[in-house]
Amino acid sequence: MKQRIEQGLTALGLTPPPQAAGQLAEYGRLLLEQNRVMNLTAITEPDQVVDLHFLDCAALLTIGEDFNGKTLIDVGTGAGFPGLPLKILEPSLTVTLLDSLGKRVTWLESVCDALSLDHVTCLHARGEEQAHQAGYRDSFDYAVSRAVASLEVLCELCLPYVKVGGKFLAMKSVDSAAEVDRAARGIAKLGGRLLPRVDYEIPGTGVSHRVVVVEKVSPTPNGYPRRWARIQKAPL
Numbered sequence: 001m002k003q004r005i006e007q008g009l010t011a012l013g014l015t016p017p018p019q020a021a022g023q024l025a026e027y028g029r030l031l032l033e034q035n036r037v038m039n040l041t042a043i044t045e046p047d048q049v050v051d052l053h054f055l056d057c058a059a060l061l062t063i064g065e066d067f068n069g070k071t072l073i074d075v076g077t078g079a080g081f082p083g084l085p086l087k088i089l090e091p092s093l094t095v096t097l098l099d100s101l102g103k104r105v106t107w108l109e110s111v112c113d114a115l116s117l118d119h120v121t122c123l124h125a126r127g128e129e130q131a132h133q134a135g136y137r138d139s140f141d142y143a144v145s146r147a148v149a150s151l152e153v154l155c156e157l158c159l160p161y162v163k164v165g166g167k168f169l170a171m172k173s174v175d176s177a178a179e180v181d182r183a184a185r186g187i188a189k190l191g192g193r194l195l196p197r198v199d200y201e202i203p204g205t206g207v208s209h210r211v212v213v214v215e216k217v218s219p220t221p222n223g224y225p226r227r228w229a230r231i232q233k234a235p236l
């Protein structure tokens with residue numbers, strides 16, 4: 001795994017810290033081991049874990065954003081994607097990994113301990129509830145999310161966390177144009193502004209993905225996010 005990680009990161013043009021490839025390989029080992037007893041990922045081949053999890057997430061570091069020393073929240077992180085690979089590859093980040101499933105969050109804590117990562121908070125919470133808490137609302141340089149919900153739902157979950165001047169980075173497929181159109185009105189209501197999207201290819205796979213970039217231009221009005229049932233039933 002380690003060699004494939006190193007090759008992939010080089011192909012992405014990244015120069016990670018010396019310990020990062022080893023930490024990712026150990027994370028992958030722990031993921032596949034735990035996946036035998038807990039549902040963490042549908043991807044069970046080590047090479048695919050490297051390509052479709054680690055390198056996919058690492059590609060966020062290639063889209064022209066400066067993550068150095070920034071704060072980032074990963075909403076619906078699951079087994080830690082994309083937040084944990086980002087933290088490993090950019091250790092100066094202060095990262096919050098949030099998920100509504102307690103068992104996954106407990107496992108993530110054990111991974112962060114095993115990898116001796118500091119400035120990572122693993123938080124068992126619902127995204128739409130935690131965003132109303134002081135210290136979380138309008139507070140992060142970046143919110144990120146992958147494979148959690150449609151963009152219109154996701155924007156209501158994630159944009160409230162972002163401080164004015166910060167960004168929400170949604171990892172999506174390249175055929176998400178209609179989804180982006182549907183989310184446009186809600187993005188404006190939530191204090192966001194769509195910036196040009198960034199498409200990337202995961203090295204050696206032929207698989208292309210997209211980052212939808214939303215800048216926070218004004219504080220999210222009180223009342224958002226709404227309750228989960230409401231968000232889903234009546235998207236903005």
Ligand SMILES: C[S@@+](CC[C@H](N)C(=O)[O-])C[C@H]1O[C@@H](n2cnc3c(N)ncnc32)[C@H](O)[C@@H]1O
Pocket residue numbers: 075076077078079080081082098099100101104125126127128145146147148157228
């Ligand atoms: C399909 S998994 C994706 C996990 C990870 N982001 C990835 O790309 O592999 C979706 C995750 O989002 C979490 N989730 C769904 N709705 C949520 C909510 N409202 N608040 C927090 N977590 C949520 C689920 O518990 C699950 O772990």
